[in-house]
Amino acid sequence: MSAEATSPGAPIRRRGRPRIDLRRIGRAALLGPVSRDRLPDALAHVAEAHRAHHPDADLAVLQRAYLLAESSHRGQMRKSGEPYITHPLAVTLILAQLGAETTTLTASLLHDTVEDTEVTLDQVREQFGEEVCYLVDGVTKLEKVDYGAAAEPETFRKMLVATGDDVRVMSIKLADRLHNMRTLGVMRPEKQARIANVTRDVLIPLAERLGVQALKTELEDLVFAILHPEEYARTSAVIAAAADGPDPLTAIAGNVASVLREAGIPSEVLVRPRHFVSVHRVRIKRGELRGSDFGRVLVLVGEDADCYAVLGELHTCFTPVISEFKDFIAAPKFNLYESLHTAVVGPDGEVAEVLIRTHRMHKVAEAGVIALGNPYAADGTAQTAEPADGEGTDGEGTEGERADPTRPGWLSRLLQWQQSASDPDTFWTSLRADLAQDREITVFRTDGGTLGLPAGASCVDAAYAQHADAAHTCIGARVNGRLATLSTVLKDGDTVQPLLAEDAASGPSPDWLDHARTPAARIAITGWLEAHPQAADSGQPGVPAGREPQSAPPFGPGAPRARTASAVVEQPDAAVRLAGCCTPVPSDEVTGFTVRGGAAVTVHRLRCPAVARMEAVGRAQVAVSWGDEQACRVTLVAESFGRPRLLADLTEAIAGADAAVISATVEPPSEQRVRHTYTLRLPDAAGLPALMRAMREVPGVYDVSRAQHPAGAL
Incomplete structure (x- = not known):
């Protein structure tokens, strides 16, 4: 876990966490063990x-x-020259x-012993128990000699798998990386x-998701x-210059304190100074910085109700900037964060951001x-180190996020998809x-x-998040009760219902990858496509190019019987697919036409354009006949003028007409004309003419x- 010596820029000092002189600690450590009393x-x-x-x-x-850590690391030195x-x-x-708490600190003292000394996990377990042993093992790196380039x-x-069982593993790792x-x-x-x-791509986002802002902000700096040493130096100079100028935040903080004191x-x-990266971001966003942009006013109170009382006083006695108000108490962030955010205009016109929270x-x-x-804890519930007036740390919110802060929902999702990423490069890229x-x-x-889900997620991501690999058969979705394509981007608060086909043989289309934002969806889709390489012409929605769709289970209702052209004898071992391009x-x-080396037969209407194309390239036809069952699937295209309630x-x-909608797409209107494409399941093919008449009468x-062309993938 080791890396060494002085940082390129002066670390940011923070209230309540003074920097300790490690050289003095090093000198004390060199004195060797002391008496055990x-x-x-x-x-x-x-x-x-x-x-x-x-x-x-x-x-x-x-x-x-x-004592165990000191004796086992004795003689080891860091590159900075300090004792290890x-x-x-x-x-x-x-x-x-x-x-x-104490268990975490015990494991932290020992976190490099198994990796860098002769101490074994069995020794740690024997002397300090199973919990400490698990934490030490969780942060112990794998050997490059065994894993090569895949070691990292x-x-x-x-570590992530270990964190899934005990979040303290990642806490130790984050502190380890900060010191390094x-x-x-x-x-x-x-x-x-x-x-x-x-650190930027992995550790900082993990610190953010675990809510450890104190580590996250210093790591960012x-x-x-x-x-970005040049930008860092420029930002440092701007902060230094501001320190020599007027300090409007202190004046505003004084006014806020007076108002709250008078209100009882x-x-x-x-005044809470911004860290370097925060100042840099504000400078990029606003251009020229104001004196109040270098920090924020922080108000700490005893009870949740006091937060809203403070907000009321501030909005009464100052001019509020309403667009800056956010209530993270009523709607906490997924990483445990709670606060009220607002901004007020001071007496001199300076705008100050204000954070209001309990201790x-x-x-x-x-x-x-x-x-x-x-x-x-023994009862299995998470507890704060310092509970205040009966307040707990869990609460209502996103399922799995705050109900169990030791196993947040984002971590559960991450652990799910990482199991599918057997390739280290795929895992590493997907994790980032x-x-x-x-x-x-x-x-x-x-x-x-x-x-x-991440911002920008689509119905594809929702399908895989909810149904895992069963989402391979997804053919569309309902968003807020309305039919939507799988490419539809979801917004915060949407209600989504992925629609799955009854046909378990269908699968995703390659263009689903264009709409997938989550690694879980991308890995699942890629894995399916690799396992089902292109073998024939494309078919219906939800089926990739090269894979023929199955309209019904082989030899089920409506399935044709395949017969070889040379024998006119039934072939019961051949799987039968109805082509989505013409839906016979x-x-x-x-x-x-046979596909997959004769293991399956795809059935087309005789007048389907695909038949002529396949004949032109020398594909031999296979004679087929319809079975006795009459249930069928068909794709219909409705051309119409746009109007409300048409869909x-x-x-x-x-x-x-007793037809079931399997999937539906609506193309964007063009010159007031709209094209609807429906894939339908009918109980009896004899009802198709009546269905088409009913649709024309709308x-x-x-x-x-x-349909006489491949239906677009949803």
Whole structure:
């Protein structure tokens, strides 16, 4: 887990987390072990930070862990010249300052022993128990000698799987990476850049999703300094220049404190400086920075109700900027974050952003899952390290997100798709793509559940998120009760119902990949397509090019019997598919073509244009005849003039003819004309003429015909 020495830019100091002199800790560590009846000097800062959050914590186990770590790492040095023990000490101090409980700190002290020393997991288990052993194993890297170039992605896969059972694994990893980033300056520039890139693409998004803002913001600044040194220097100069100028935020904070004091609302009002990356983003967004853009006013209160009382006073006594108001208490973020956000105009016209939260909310906003204390209490429920007035950390929200903060929904989804990514490169690329999604939307399922999806997700993503591999048979969706194509982009709050075909043999089309945003969907679609290479002409919606659709199970209702041209003898072993390009029905004159080396036969109408194309390239026809059953599937095209309720009236006419809608597409209107394409299942082919008459009688419809071309994939 090791990387080394001074950071390229001065780290940002934060209230409540003073930087500790690790060289002094290193000197204390070099003194060697101490008597077991007193705490080692090198562990004193950790103990002090830990007791600040957990006054009754038993420090004896930390002392034993430190003594084992110090003795096993003795003689090892970091590239900075410091004793190696300073690294696990620093990682443990970071976690202690954020409020981690004793088990996490014990594992943190030992997190490199199994990887870098002769200590074994069995020794850790014997001396410190199963929990500590699991955490240490979870953050232990896989050996390059065994995995080669796949070592890094497979190590992250291992950590994510371990995090799925215990989020404290990732807490230790994040603190480990923060200290390594702080001390990265002695590395070669190219190695600094590689580590910074992985930190940006993987670790920072994970810190965001786990709600550990204190680690996320400092990691962002350190990555910014390495990957964009010129922009970092420019931003640093802007911040330094602002420090010498007027400070409107302090004045506004003073006014806010006075207003709340007069209103009798106990509160703490602070000015919270923005970190480097935040200032950089504001500068890009607004161009010239105002004096109030370098920080925000933070108001801390005791109760949830006080937050709204503060909001009311501020909006009464100051001019509010309504567009900046956000209520993350009523609708918390998926990463445990709760706050009220607003902005007010000060006496001199300066606009100040204001954050309003309880002390408990502030602790969780800073430390995320680390603030849960021991998230695996004896009763199986997550608990905060410092519960305030009966307030808990869980609550209602996206299914699986806040109900179990130790197993958030985004993590469950990530663990699901990673199992399908057997190739390390696919996993690594998909992981980065998944974590690059910086915003989530919540869509509702018709069964009452919810799905958390990245912004820009489509009905394809919803289908795979809800139905996994069964979504291969998806033929469309209903969004907010209306038929929609699978390419439809979902919005926050939409209700989505993926529609699955009864035909389990159908599968996705390659163009589904153009609409899939989630790795789960992309990996599932790609896997299916690779397992079903192109073998024949394209067919109906939901079937990729090269795969012939099956309109009904082979030898089921409406299935034709295939006969070889040379023998005119039935071939019961051949699977039969009805071509989606012409959707033949009983009584149509039909012919067939073998696919997949003769394992299947695709049936076309005799006048289908595809028949002429296949004959032109030398494909031999196979004689087919209809079975006794008369149920069938057919694709109809309705040409009409656009008008309100046209789709509803057509659907009603279809239902009145006892036909079931398998899929439907509506092309964009052109010159007031609309083209509807329906794939329908009829109980009896004899009812097809009556169905087509009923559709033609719908006002605005001027023609209904059988499809003579491949239906567009939904």
